[in-house]
Amino acid sequence: MPSSSTSRLPTIVDVARAAGVSRQTVSNVLNSPDVVAPATRARVETAISDLNYRPHASARRLRTRKSSTIGVRLDPMQNGISGAVLDRYLHALTEQADQRDLRMLLFTAADPLDEIGHFRRLLDGADVDSFVLTSTSYDDPRTDWLLEHGVDFVSFGRPWGRDMSDPQHRWVDVDGHDGVAQATRALLAQGASRIAFLGWPVPSGIGNERRRGWRETMLEHGVLDGTGLDALDLVVEDSVALASARVQGLLDQGVTFDAIVCASDSLALGAFMVLAQSVPIVGFDDTPVAKALGLSSVRQPVGEVARATLELLCDPADAEWSGEVGSAEDPQHRLLAPSLILR
């Protein structure tokens, strides 16, 4: 930062000079006023007021060893359709952290190892007390590192492939299985039977859950068997254009379907570009795009996720875990239900 004469903050030395006392005397006035003679104290207080001197917060931090700051990595911008959920989460987290007088410190990282490097530097510098992780993956090296180093963190996202009931790893997540199951049940109730699913390639913790939500609901309903479902199980990366191509391919093969559930609004938009309103389409994340196009979508309760994140981070429960993982009886893990927005 530039340090111009107009913007330089007054220092304790400036106050000492103005009051005609030593630096130590100013420090005493600030920290142990009783040891300073009243007349001297008055002189120092006048100088503090005249100069608008602000005792540096770092001194408070040294005493408290708390920066009241939470570090969070800002994910690289992906496509702005589905990626918007993490931005909404960041907004909600920042607003609610403000209410708790906590601050959010942002950084970026090229990959998980680079992110760990940032953890180390931010902790070494005592710039943050804790972290919020997003975009958890299978065998996430970040959580290993944080657990090993005894650093406080909460993840928005489950520890895929790990022990999800581990009380050391506090997490909040939204139940994608439930969201897609809700969508599938709603379409079945509307009379659809050959419901296709458009989702991401495995392995993806989030993607697998959403796919299972469709598959299990369809099997329970009994209208199609596993082989029947395989023909309607469309695998595609999260891209509007690839989704359009995949749906067009299905039409070209003559495979019939009467509704389609998608793992994201990006995929739903891709389907919409081909199908328009010929069959019901349900997306995931209830983005402005889904709203604008009149598509149904599954909404994540982002504000609630932010609230639960801060509760787990700031008000850790003493209670022992005594129930289903993510249930009300499990104080370290919160699995929140999404809601289906029908349009």
Place this chain on the structure above:
Amino acid sequence: MPSSSTSRLPTIVDVARAAGVSRQTVSNVLNSPDVVAPATRARVETAISDLNYRPHASARRLRTRKSSTIGVRLDPMQNGISGAVLDRYLHALTEQADQRDLRMLLFTAADPLDEIGHFRRLLDGADVDSFVLTSTSYDDPRTDWLLEHGVDFVSFGRPWGRDMSDPQHRWVDVDGHDGVAQATRALLAQGASRIAFLGWPVPSGIGNERRRGWRETMLEHGVLDGTGLDALDLVVEDSVALASARVQGLLDQGVTFDAIVCASDSLALGAFMVLAQSVPIVGFDDTPVAKALGLSSVRQPVGEVARATLELLCDPADAEWSGEVGSAEDPQHRLLAPSLILR
């Protein structure tokens, strides 16, 4: 933040205890090692290493009076279509700040006065050295406050209604007039002549600039006079649904037009919902929605805006201003050109 036994960082007292010395001796080893006997120093250094003690960064901050942190208000989520530009800017700013070893600290605010309250608290706490402002408005009280208090800041957005050449108010902005003029000229070159404009109500600094870009280009081209243009000048709040209604209203009135330029992609989407591909539509901000729908749009160089912001903040030019405001000769202000993405 919770302070559990696993996560508590070792303090200088822990080091002193482990090494069997006083707190002051540990401090001397850290700050004036020459005054400590070599054997004692070795004992303290072993304890520091064994305990993985990290001299608290606040001590460094006290010495340097620099937090190397930039405060930025996170705007409330608006509609996620056009609002995505500020999120993209935040991503770019955070990435580039990382490269300069600066940190971004986020806060939210209900209104400009609340934001000023945050400025005060963050400065009192020495949590930040400077601010980046976004969403500047006419007679913005935030800039008055920052200028009065000699606080370093740069705004993404011009000081609407103020002296834009004021060297105390450093700013970066994107030339919306130029962006809309580019779009209008491209449509004229494609053979359109009755080009409508869909933009926001006055007064809006950004909105007025974009509208002028259309109006002046049309007048220069001479195909319509002022009265002719008035009939094609559509005023609407930034809403997909309101834009659709306004365009439908124009059709219902029997007003003909052969292209439409919009002040945002939200408005362009609204027009697209009514017009589909019957006439060329150009949006503003080149959001994923425009890309997905195949709409042309004006793209803001967000990465360049972030770079210029940090340059103005960190490497202030000594050169005197000597040219057009925002030109290469004006070191405190950067008016960047957007680019037209034709689809």
